[in-house]
Amino acid sequence: MSDRSFFPFRKPRLTNVRSHSYQSRITNQLHRLGGSYDWDRVAFTMDPKLSKAVIETFCRLHEDGIIYRANRLVNWCIKLNTTLSNLEVEQKQLTGRTLLNIPGYDAKERFEFGVITSFAYPIEGSDEKIVVATTRPETMLGDTAVAVHPDDPRYTHLHGKFVVHPFVPNRRIPIVCDSIIVDMEFGTGAVKITPAHDPNDYEVGVRHNLEFINILNDDGTLNANAGVLFEGVKRFHARNKVVQLLKEKGLFVEVKDNPMQIPICRCLSCPSYCNLELTTLTSKSGDVIEPVLKPQWWVNCKPLAEEAIKAILLILFLSLHLLNKYFLAHKSWRTAHNAQTIRERLVSLARRHSRLVYLSSALVGPPMPSLLCSH
Numbered sequence: 001m002s003d004r005s006f007f008p009f010r011k012p013r014l015t016n017v018r019s020h021s022y023q024s025r026i027t028n029q030l031h032r033l034g035g036s037y038d039w040d041r042v043a044f045t046m047d048p049k050l051s052k053a054v055i056e057t058f059c060r061l062h063e064d065g066i067i068y069r070a071n072r073l074v075n076w077c078i079k080l081n082t083t084l085s086n087l088e089v090e091q092k093q094l095t096g097r098t099l100l101n102i103p104g105y106d107a108k109e110r111f112e113f114g115v116i117t118s119f120a121y122p123i124e125g126s127d128e129k130i131v132v133a134t135t136r137p138e139t140m141l142g143d144t145a146v147a148v149h150p151d152d153p154r155y156t157h158l159h160g161k162f163v164v165h166p167f168v169p170n171r172r173i174p175i176v177c178d179s180i181i182v183d184m185e186f187g188t189g190a191v192k193i194t195p196a197h198d199p200n201d202y203e204v205g206v207r208h209n210l211e212f213i214n215i216l217n218d219d220g221t222l223n224a225n226a227g228v229l230f231e232g233v234k235r236f237h238a239r240n241k242v243v244q245l246l247k248e249k250g251l252f253v254e255v256k257d258n259p260m261q262i263p264i265c266r267c268l269s270c271p272s273y274c275n276l277e278l279t280t281l282t283s284k285s286g287d288v289i290e291p292v293l294k295p296q297w298w299v300n301c302k303p304l305a306e307e308a309i310k311a312i313l314l315i316l317f318l319s320l321h322l323l324n325k326y327f328l329a330h331k332s333w334r335t336a337h338n339a340q341t342i343r344e345r346l347v348s349l350a351r352r353h354s355r356l357v358y359l360s361s362a363l364v365g366p367p368m369p370s371l372l373c374s375h
Helices: 016-032 048-063 137-142 153-158 199-208 235-248 302-318 325-340 349-363
Strands: 067-077 082-084 089-094 098-100 111-113 115-122 129-134 145-148 162-164 172-177 190-193 252-257 260-265 290-299
Touching: 048 067, 067 199, 111 235, 115 137, 115 162, 129 137, 129 190, 137 235, 145 153, 145 199, 190 199, 199 290, 235 252
Parallel strands: 145 172
Antiparallel strands: 067 082, 067 290, 089 260, 098 111, 115 129, 115 252, 145 190, 162 172
16 A cells, blocks of 8 residues: 555645635636536635545555556756646747757857757777767767667678767767668668667667666756766757867767757746746746656556547447448547557646546545536
8 A cells, every 4th residue: 555645746835825816717717618616615726635635546546557657758847847748848840050048048148959960989999980960969978879770781790889988988889770760861870879868769778778878967967977078067068068079089070950840848837836936827938858767657548548449439339320420430430549559648747736636536535626517
């Protein structure tokens, strides 16, 4: 049994003034929408009674294996110092070289995005080099492999060999064969792998049992894993420094325009979780999101999806003679397909409490008072 005294969420920091302000705003919106609820039973989600139900629900879901703890890549916003769900991340499209100001840096500083930088790794025990490319040069400090296609004749002689990291001398980086991540026709046909800071590289790391090296502190500075030259350096300053030192070592190859997307924070969460003032409740932090390996709480959606599939198929079977054939073939089957391809979902910090309040009503108590219909 889980310890009910343990609660893995931050304690609410909303003042009574703020909570009443939000409650009044929400209630007025529901009135205007024509909602007919039992207004005598309105409750705030952070009330002690509901919080107790949330703790009980969380523990039960954890005991049942629905909610679990795992080390995975998350969207880390350095400005807000919190994890964001995919819905809170906006993909900013760049057509080529673009200079951007980043929160937490001097207003006059601009950092280069929309380019791809090529550099060479020396092959261990020879004068040969292998060229890779990246849109985030600073992540090479967390590289733990170079991937090539197993059928690429250019690199057959390098299978199983190692490259030498130019800034972390004690790190031997293996050359692995991977036909999934590598496209022989793209670039040099060699791909740097940073499992702890890139979603695609994470999958490569799992397939080849690579080391996962996190080089980033929560405040956006690099940690000791990045080497003595970069420890304590801010991430985008480190980007410039990596390129500069690569040039000094004769390992820099080229930089060229590269249309791309960069993930930007558009968190609209409650200021009690994001440390924002009330006046900036609907503001974006505008920070560039970093994929970082962190222990988080996740929801195992597979068993939930299986039950949803059964319900959909049952409806289809029983209602076949009543429903429009197009609706059956297109809409419902599409829903069933989406359910079959469901993936685990991150328990978003800013929404954990309120969502579990709703779940708790089904497990340990009556429905949410504010949602009880008077009819």
